Amino acid sequence: MVLRVAVDFEVFGKVQGVFFRKHTQKKGKALGLRGWIRNTSDLTVKGQIEGTIESVETMKNWLSTEGSPKSRIDRAEFTNEKKIKSYTLDEFTIVR
Numbered sequence: 001m002v003l004r005v006a007v008d009f010e011v012f013g014k015v016q017g018v019f020f021r022k023h024t025q026k027k028g029k030a031l032g033l034r035g036w037i038r039n040t041s042d043l044t045v046k047g048q049i050e051g052t053i054e055s056v057e058t059m060k061n062w063l064s065t066e067g068s069p070k071s072r073i074d075r076a077e078f079t080n081e082k083k084i085k086s087y088t089l090d091e092f093t094i095v096r
Helices: 020-030 053-065
Strands: 004-014 034-039 045-052 072-084 092-094
Touching: 004 053, 020 034, 020 045, 020 053, 020 092, 045 053, 053 072
Parallel strands: 034 092
Antiparallel strands: 004 045, 004 072, 034 045
16 A cells, blocks of 8 residues: 655745746646645645655655745745545646
């Protein structure tokens, strides 16, 4: 059985108006992750990712340090990480 995890995230910095959601979706799909991402009224982005431990850790690092080319990441917070037996999401989507 493949061990999967789910985690919520919020990224702070210059992450709106810089194609952050689009790049996050692309990176998530490339890693085989499922999840969602949306802008918040606090000018952050929030979302959730589900996948293998290795892919989720890679994505957490990307969200913390890289992001989209024009973004500036001040910090990323990851909460509610838990093991899951099966996926609850079908794909990686941008919530508008």
